[in-house]
Amino acid sequence: MTGASITLKVNGADRPVAAVAPWTTLLTVLRDELGLTGAKRGCNQGVCGACTVTIDGEPVRSCLSLALNCTDCEIATVEGLAPAGSLAPVQQALAEGNALQCGFCTPGILIAAHALLRRNEPLSVDEVRAGLSGNLCRCSGYKKIVEAVVRASEARP
């Protein structure tokens, strides 16, 4: 079976990918071809949010996004949130706030939260609850995640 050779722009770098079939999802390419396993496959049907990445700054389900549609976009994954060896404020806030347990939903939560924080203003508890409502977490009960994201929003200049 053959497919197209494409180049994706992921976390600021051009990443060539060979033989991409029309039905291949962005999640599959990220995980299996590019070794970016931060985005997780929880349900593969766009419900759990563990595969969330941003395309041109907007959070999307990479399990529902066809890779061939993403060639002229800026894709960002959890691996690109901060330069190696450092943490973005939202990563720091979750880590310090005991806001992760098993960690499987964490990359998707971080991407969704990061998109919320682009508004650059303090967020209310209810704004964060609404903004993260597309990301299931089965461990935390959400409270510490919401607290951490609110805190990260308040710490921004």
Place this chain on the structure above:
Amino acid sequence: MSPPDTAASGVGASLPRLDAREKVTGRAQYIADMVRPNMLHAAIHASPAAHALITGYDTAEASAVPGVACVLTGDDFPDGRMGAFIKDEPAIAKGKVRYPGEPVAVVAAEDEETARRAAALIRVDYEDLPVAATPDDAMAPDAPVIHEDLPDYFKVFPAICGGNVASETELSEGDVDAAWAECDVIVEGEFETPAQAHLSIEPVGALAEVDADGRVTLWSANQSVFRVQANVCEALQLPMSKLRCLTPKVGAGFGNKMEPHVQPLVVQLALKTGRPVRLILNRTEDFETVRARHPFKIRCKTGAKRDGTLVARELSAILDCGAYGDDSPGVLGYSLLMSRGPYRIPHCRTSGKLVYTNRMRFGAFRGFGNPQVTFATESQIDEIAGRLGMDPLDLRVKNMMRPGDRWFGGGEVASNGLAECIEKASAASGWRQGRARAAPSGKRRALGVAACAHISGLLATGAIVRLLEDGSVVLNTGAVDIGQGSDTVLTQMCASALRVPADRVAIASPDTDGSPYNWGTTASRVTYTTGRSVVAAAGHVAEEIKRHAAEIFECAVGDLELRDGGRVGIKGVPDKELSYFEVSARAHWAAGGPIVGADTWVYNQPSVDPKRAIARGLPFPQIGVYSFGCMIAAVEIDETTGKADAVEVWSAMDVGRAINPGSVEGQIEGGFVQGMGFALTEEMVFDGPRLVNPSMMDYKAPTSLDAPFDIHSIIVEAAEPDGPFGAKGIGEIGLVPAPAAIGNAVAAATGARLRRLPLTPERVLNGLLESDSED
């Protein structure tokens, strides 16, 4: 340089997870992130039939697909059987299938897509058998027999079984029949709880690799590398020395990953192909073929005197076992042990039946049968309060177990923080002042309360603490951190015991070759049981450190003390001290040998005192130490739609000692929300034997908008005398009272007592309309 601050990272500190950085950067590796050179990908072919004889296979078409390396059916597997209590389960269906979704064949191919395509091309011939979809079906006189060989299966306890009844258990104290005459009020009812999906966001998976000598290394999503090893070796009839089990990060378990899933399949594929093989279930398969919380039908009757004194209880439970035994006998026995609740009820008779059906197997799930019985029993406490015109909280306080009281069955209870839990939840929630707090227009609002208890304990565990040459430490326990944070908590205990900062302690990843035995991350047991071993093993290391120091200083061991920062010195003489580096270097290079401390133990305190209670068919005779809790939930109900929302909750839990308070809060908060889902929205819906909502789309777990933000965790610390630093477990208890507390709030708000979970808008609205029409 001043010594690092031990206290900042030791016992009592809300230290962030040791693996937090790995997890927030996306670098943490779970099973689906693991790749080995030349690895094959596997897929299962699942049974469409619920109960059928397998009369033939045709794998030719599947085998011919380019890229397929191997197709295996039941004929290619040994005859071994696995099972935690009853050895009734083959690695893959052999001869017959017992539930829809049971793996019947398995394919390994160069990529997952090819494996899945080929698996769909396998043809299996079935001869349908009559189906028993429910316990009622399975107990009917003409029911089909699901396990013909049940009498001959090996069982690890004296199981009372026969027909489709896998296990029967009874536990009683006092004289229940005579006691009803003493009661002024008796409430009686039938309660029903549905199957709940664990729904770890990570689906299960496994990866096996075989070496040139045929020895297999197996990584998998699991809650115990040792249970994985035992199950695979039983099913495949392998010597345990031929299988090494390891663990990647685990994307949560809640009981789902405690017993086997696809591990035996990948091991057999690896043995047959000689290549590494990985199999990750998709979400539908994970729903249909792993395991879920047991559906319960409970008949419960409770009686009290006019002054509120509880006198008698009778409870009988029917559990849907599903197709295989798994952890089910333990769930039945434990649910009965918990069915008196944390109260003085002198006369109590309980019994239960675990019934095989042609549904997916049911197994361990956070709470282990306790949430189901607690929903029934705590509902009845409120019903009695209503009948007597008493405050539900006062009735609980009047009857609660006091320090020194024994548990149902006669087991001793060494620590009991129940009174404090009730008091603190009551005070924080404003129970006595604020019950009438106004609801928004169109809604009704009420508080509901439930008290509960749970255990931490069970079976064997160990720890090895090793001092490295430079005086830093490696801790090795074999306990799998499934995300709840045990690696961090055990490290904090080790650090405090040796008075070093936590970052001087590395924790080894569980490995059946190198770790001491650990039964598993289950039964709220790791903090308590493994923690005890950590403290004991660290104690041996401390003794060795002092022995070396005594030789160097030419003093008595008793004159020495450990000091913060990893130093040993003479008591009262501040400048007479050595670093662990100096001690360990001497041990490694000059005298005595490297310092290693080890401890193992098995929980062996009897749960039942035969002088006080009668027990039959009890699978766990030695359970564990008791924790207590009290939860108050505020619920608002939409009068138009019947939708109930838990809007605020106060959860006071007795943890003995909070080793990591932030982590304890995480367990309380997460436990509540999972219990709230069980109470309000979550239900695995079956059409006969078949699960009809095996997707996250159709199975409604709480989102961040469903969960209340105002979850108040109240930590109560009634120290367990033999617990590590006084600690008991907290993994499960926070879920246990949630359905009852929410159900009691719904009843208080609507006047309707709903005895069937989940409390859907339809059921609540119907209850509301009926109770309004009665007024």
